Amino acid sequence: MLQYQRPTGTLDTLPEDQHYWDHVRARARHLAELAGFERIDVPVFEATELFARGIGTGTDVVDKEMYTFTDKGGHQLTLRPEFTAGVVRAYIENGLYVRPQPLKLYSFGPTFRYDRPQAGRYRQFTQFNAEILGEQDPAADVEVMAMVWDLYDGLGFRDLEFQLNSTGCPRCRPGYLAVLKAYYAEHIGEICEDCRRRLEHSPLRVLDCKADQCQPVIAGAPHFLDHLCDECTEHFGALREYLDLLDRRYTINHRLVRGLDYYTKTVFEVWAAGIGAQAAVCGGGRYDGLAEILDGPPTPAVGVAVGLERIILVMKDLDVDVPPTPTPSVFLAHLGPQAKWEELRLMDALRQAGVAAWIAFGERGLRSQLREADKRGVRYTIILGEDELAAGLATVRDMKAGEQVGVKLGDLVEWLKARV
Numbered sequence: 078m079l080q081y082q083r084p085t086g087t088l089d090t091l092p093e094d095q096h097y098w099d100h101v102r103a104r105a106r107h108l109a110e111l112a113g114f115e116r117i118d119v120p121v122f123e124a125t126e127l128f129a130r131g132i133g134t135g136t137d138v139v140d141k142e143m144y145t146f147t148d149k150g151g152h153q154l155t156l157r158p159e160f161t162a163g164v165v166r167a168y169i170e171n172g173l174y175v176r177p178q179p180l181k182l183y184s185f186g187p188t189f190r191y192d193r194p195q196a197g198r199y200r201q202f203t204q205f206n207a208e209i210l211g212e213q214d215p216a217a218d219v220e221v222m223a224m225v226w227d228l229y230d231g232l233g234f235r236d237l238e239f240q241l242n243s244t245g246c247p248r249c250r251p252g253y254l255a256v257l258k259a260y261y262a263e264h265i266g267e268i269c270e271d272c273r274r275r276l277e278h279s280p281l282r283v284l285d286c287k288a289d290q291c292q293p294v295i296a297g298a299p300h301f302l303d304h305l306c307d308e309c310t311e312h313f314g315a316l317r318e319y320l321d322l323l324d325r326r327y328t329i330n331h332r333l334v335r336g337l338d339y340y341t342k343t344v345f346e347v348w349a350a351g352i353g354a355q356a357a358v359c360g361g362g363r364y365d366g367l368a369e370i371l372d373g374p375p376t377p378a379v380g381v382a383v384g385l386e387r388i389i390l391v392m393k394d395l396d397v398d399v400p401p402t403p404t405p406s407v408f409l410a411h412l413g414p415q416a417k418w419e420e421l422r423l424m425d426a427l428r429q430a431g432v433a434a435w436i437a438f439g440e441r442g443l444r445s446q447l448r449e450a451d452k453r454g455v456r457y458t459i460i461l462g463e464d465e466l467a468a469g470l471a472t473v474r475d476m477k478a479g480e481q482v483g484v485k486l487g488d489l490v491e492w493l494k495a496r497v
Contacts, residue, residue: 084200085200086192086199086201087200087201088199092402094389095402096400096401096402097389097392097393097399099402100400101232101392102185104231104232105205105383106183106185108227109183112181112224113181114181114182114183114207115180115181116182116184117164117182117183117184118186119157119160119163121156121186121187122154122155122156123154123155123163124152124154125145125153125154126153127155127162127163127371128157128158128162130370130371131161131165131339131367131370131371132159132162132339133339134278135274136278136279136282138190141191142158142191142192143155143156143189143190144156144158144191157189158189158190159206159382160186160188161208161339161364161380162367162371164208165210165364165367165368165373168180168182168210168368168376169368169371169373173210174211174368174373178210178212179217180209181208182208182210183206183207184205184207185204185205185206186203186204187201187202187203187204188202188203189201189202190202197384197386197387197391198384202384203384204382204383205228205382205383205385206380206381206382206383207221207224207225207380208379208380209221209378209379209380210368210376210377210378211376211377211378215312215315215316215319216315216319217379218316218362218363218379221380222239222320222361222381223323223325224381225359225361225381225383226325226347228383229358232392232397234358234395235350236349236350237325237326237347237348238326238328238348239346239347240327240328240330240333240345240346240347240357241329241333241343241345242301242302242329242332242333242334243301243302243309243312243313243342244281244335244340244341244342244362245304245305245306245309245341246308246309246341246342246365248306248309249305249306249309250341252304253299254280257280257281258280260297260299261276261280261283261298267291267293267294268288268290268291269286269288271286271288272286282334283298284298284332284334285332285334300331309342312343316343333345333346335362340363341363341364341366342362342365343362343363343379344361344362345360345361346358346359346360347360349391352391352395358383358387358388358391359382359383359384361381361382362379362380363379364380365377365378404433404453404454405434405453406434406455406456406457407432407433407435407458407459408436408437408446408449408453408458409424409434409436409459410437410443410447410450410458410460410461411437411446411460411461411462412460412461412462412463413462413463415463415466416461416465416466417440419461419466419486420436420461423461424436427493430490430491430494431494432494435450435453443460443462446458451476456475456476456477456496457475457476457496457497458474458476459473459489460472460473465483469485469486470483470484470485470486471483
């Protein structure tokens with residue numbers, strides 16, 4: 078058994094998988110920039126209190142899943158379990174609210190949650206995150222939702238559908254929570270211990286419980302949509318009209334609440350068919366009060382988080398064709414020390430000209446070097462030996478055609494540049 082192995086719930090992304098990651102990131106970045114999003118990068122760890130206040134104590138993320146530590150200065154810090162709280166912190170701290178609003182921001186990077194590892198779900202996982210801050214128009218909700226729909230559609234996912242709900246606002250939520258708690262009080266003996274705890278600290282989460290014994294109680298629970306205020310009702314109605322206009326399919330899911338306390342009004346998930354038991358591939362929603370919770374100015378906002386590991390796992394299962402990572406098309410072989418010096422000078426000149434090239438290391442016979450060139454899959458092998466140097470030439474072998482020609486050393490860079 079190996080003495081050192083990667084920690085449980087983490088993943089080594091090997092070179093042969095990098096083209097999937099490059100493709101997914103490029104697609105997400107392209108769609109974000111088409112919509113005017115700008116990139117923001119925030120620290121991988123923040124003050125623990127930021128997540129405790131922003132996400133909410135009583136949530137599973139804060140209570141069970143965060144990686145928290147005390148640094149040498151005595152500060153309590155947490156590896157980010159999600160991006161939004163850190164992005165909003167940066168929005169406030171850097172005064173981004175004085176810029177023309179709304180502000181559209183996107184991020185890529187690792188996030189961390191101590192959770193039970195499963196296929197496509199890890200303790201360290203990579204997210205694409207997108208936020209629109211400073212706008213309460215439901216059209217902003219639709220813009221974020223349409224962008225991630227187009228992301229999954231363009232990556233080969235099929236039969237996409239939104240799961241959609243509204244969790245109200247500070248005006249109508251207290252009334253609904255009172256009704257929900259009263260209903261659950263009548264069924265307190267039928268629910269699991271976790272739901273009893275959630276009723277005290279994060280009551281909306283009871284609707285998201287997966288325990289079998291809680292399912293009949295959830296099925297009979299009151300619906301939030303029946304208790305929305307006029308503003309939230311109007312917002313949700315407009316959102317549905319816009320989705321209909323764009324022909325994006327959706328289903329009202331009265332159980333959908335998401336796992337973070339900062340959500341208000343719109344909550345959504347993207348579901349796809351044919352990807353296994355877990356149909357949900359990403360989720361997001363509106364968080365109009367988060368900036369104020371973090372001592373910032375009132376800032377309506379909406380965002381979404383996309384896990385890249387799950388995307389890539391599904392793409393492999395669906396046999397989605399992904400462009401390979403480009404590799405060098407030229408291999409430089411040499412015979413003798415003088416030829417090796419010329420090989421190194423030529424390597425530098427080729428790379429300065431934008432031509433990717435492998436060089437042969439060590440002192441080996443030509444046959445061995447040609448075998449390596451063949452394994453590398455290059456198109457051209459440049460052979461440099463004493464005879465070539467004396468004539469001021471290089472022998473260029475076309476590995477695909479099996480033919481070779483002599484090219485003047487002074488012309489070689491441009492000759493290769495024109496062909497690769």
